[in-house]
Amino acid sequence: MISAAVIDIEGTVAATDHVHRVLFPYSRERIGDWLAEHRDTAVVAEVLAQTRDLAGRPDAGETEVAEILRRWIDEDVKAAPLKTAQGEIWRAGYASGELVSHLYPDVPGALRSWVDGGLAVYVYSSGSVEAQRGWFAHTPYGDLTGLLSGHFDLTNAGGKREASSYRRIAEAVGLPGERLVFLSDIPAELDAAAEAGWHTIGVRRPEERFQDLGRHRVVESLHGFDPRR
Numbered sequence: 001m002i003s004a005a006v007i008d009i010e011g012t013v014a015a016t017d018h019v020h021r022v023l024f025p026y027s028r029e030r031i032g033d034w035l036a037e038h039r040d041t042a043v044v045a046e047v048l049a050q051t052r053d054l055a056g057r058p059d060a061g062e063t064e065v066a067e068i069l070r071r072w073i074d075e076d077v078k079a080a081p082l083k084t085a086q087g088e089i090w091r092a093g094y095a096s097g098e099l100v101s102h103l104y105p106d107v108p109g110a111l112r113s114w115v116d117g118g119l120a121v122y123v124y125s126s127g128s129v130e131a132q133r134g135w136f137a138h139t140p141y142g143d144l145t146g147l148l149s150g151h152f153d154l155t156n157a158g159g160k161r162e163a164s165s166y167r168r169i170a171e172a173v174g175l176p177g178e179r180l181v182f183l184s185d186i187p188a189e190l191d192a193a194a195e196a197g198w199h200t201i202g203v204r205r206p207e208e209r210f211q212d213l214g215r216h217r218v219v220e221s222l223h224g225f226d227p228r229r
């Protein structure tokens with residue numbers, strides 16, 4: 001019996017296009033100023049240290065770190081320090097009203113019916129937990145955070161293409177893989193979840209890149225769909 005669904009964001013419940021055309025440019029324009037304006041905070045110290053480490057540039061100053069982070073945005077690198085910085089920048093954007101997130105129109109009703117029917121819903125994205133909270137608090141359909149039981153990202157779970165990350169999530173949620181289902185648009189993520197013993201559902205939307213989701217069960221919309229059946 002499936003007791004919890006874990007959903008990916010980009011490409012699964014929301015458009016990749018929104019992330020690449022709205023969110024990435026928003027963070028790219030602000031990342032240098034954000035580092036400077038929050039220079040004395042623990043979060044910037046962590047972003048600087050982790051970026052230097054991952055880039056193999058131990059002596060990089062703030063300006064070089066900003067350049068590295070901008071390059072990672074351009075290359076869509078899923079690196080924890082970049083995702084931490086973006087989460088903080090987007091949080092401010094949502095709070096000021098400059099940013100509103102995106103969800104495919106079938107998603108709010110589906111999440112509501114799953115939760116009403118007793119299914120717990122968690123989010124697992126490369127975007128930081130902070131970014132995920134901002135995203136679901138500022139959707140065009142209102143604040144949907146009340147529907148979510150928890151959040152996982154690169155920091156508290158690990159990379160989305162590694163089976164060990166799904167085992168870590170199962171442990172945190174307190175359920176075995178056979179009672180968990182992961183919904184994603186990316187075959188390598190679905191493969192990793194399946195390797196960890198989870199159920200998987202490939203969400204194949206006509207607007208998105210990945211149309212061949214391999215051996216996974218596939219749906220094209222979440223409208224009227226119940227992942228437990």
Ligand SMILES: CSCCC(=O)C(=O)COP(=O)(O)O
Nearest residue numbers: 009010125126127131132135
């Ligand atoms: C709140 S997620 C913002 C998008 C993002 O930064 C990202 O990397 C999306 O990754 P996903 O794992 O959801 O495909």
Ligand SMILES: [Mg+2]
Nearest residue numbers: 008010011185
């Ligand atoms: Mg995705």
